[in-house]
Amino acid sequence: MKRFLKINFGVFIMAVGLYVFLIPQDLAVGGVTGLAMVVNNFFPIISVGLVMIIANIVLFILAFIVIGKDFGGYTIYSSLLLSGMIYLFEMVYPISQPLVDDLMINLIYGVIIQGIGMGIIFYENASTGGTDIIAKIITKFVNMEIGKALLLADFLIVMFAGISFGLTLGLYALLGVIVNAGVIDNVIAGLNKKMQLLIITDKTDEINEYIINEIQRGTTLYTGKGGFSGEEKVIISTIVSKREYIKIKQYSRAMDDNVFISIGFVNEVLGNYRMT
Numbered sequence: 001m002k003r004f005l006k007i008n009f010g011v012f013i014m015a016v017g018l019y020v021f022l023i024p025q026d027l028a029v030g031g032v033t034g035l036a037m038v039v040n041n042f043f044p045i046i047s048v049g050l051v052m053i054i055a056n057i058v059l060f061i062l063a064f065i066v067i068g069k070d071f072g073g074y075t076i077y078s079s080l081l082l083s084g085m086i087y088l089f090e091m092v093y094p095i096s097q098p099l100v101d102d103l104m105i106n107l108i109y110g111v112i113i114q115g116i117g118m119g120i121i122f123y124e125n126a127s128t129g130g131t132d133i134i135a136k137i138i139t140k141f142v143n144m145e146i147g148k149a150l151l152l153a154d155f156l157i158v159m160f161a162g163i164s165f166g167l168t169l170g171l172y173a174l175l176g177v178i179v180n181a182g183v184i185d186n187v188i189a190g191l192n193k194k195m196q197l198l199i200i201t202d203k204t205d206e207i208n209e210y211i212i213n214e215i216q217r218g219t220t221l222y223t224g225k226g227g228f229s230g231e232e233k234v235i236i237s238t239i240v241s242k243r244e245y246i247k248i249k250q251y252s253r254a255m256d257d258n259v260f261i262s263i264g265f266v267n268e269v270l271g272n273y274r275m276t
């Protein structure tokens with residue numbers, strides 16, 4: 001349920017960035033959305049949301065075959081939800097022109113908001129379809145961050161945007177794609193970030209048991225010797241989330257006023273470090 005709610009939240013954020021800032025300004029910053037905007041420019045009778053639905057169908061099959069059912073299923077859901085949200089926005093609150101008459105402001109806010117939403121969705125092993133699927137396939141076979149892979153996938157669409165909306169808008173769109181890639185990778189890195197704790201205390205057994213039984217995280221115990229005191233101590237090492245760190249800190253200080261905790265940030269953790 002938590003994953004489902006996060007994906008819905010990410011899709012909503014993405015839809016707001018697209019509909020409020022990017023689409024009214026004709027900023028086709030890649031993706032099937034950008035392709036839909038190009039088609040809509042030549043055939044105004046065809047809505048952006050409708051083109052997005054049709055264009056994604058071709059790539060859904062690819063997602064199921066190459067990446068798997070879990071990713072493919074959530075990708076179908078996210079794509080339809082995004083298209084539906086934009087179509088609903090068009091019906092409920094039509095926007096015929098940008099909210100602000102500044103191309104750069106629309107580009108920056110639109111790309112950042114969209115990128116945050118996409119980062120959340122990618123982090124939950126899903127996508128909104130289109131070139132997101134292509135980017136995911138690239139990262140499966142090539143050691144590359146998802147944002148950079150998406151930049152490669154979107155480059156051709158940006159070129160078509162330049163032809164459709166003019167060189168100036170095309171260059172702005174290219175800038176948007178580049179910024180979008182950076183935002184996505186930074187959002188995912190932030191969500192992946194964990195904290196590595198080294199704890200030195202006289203209450204080693206109590207704190208170690210608390211981390212294992214209450215926090216349900218694994219620990220590693222090291223034997224160390226104080227350089228000044230010459231005393232031997234058992235050092236607890238563990239990797240936890242920020243929220244779990246707060247709980248451990250509060251418990252450790254309640255157990256031992258003189259507890260020493262060293263904190264380091266970890267950008268990526270591989271393997272199962274949660275106790276089951």
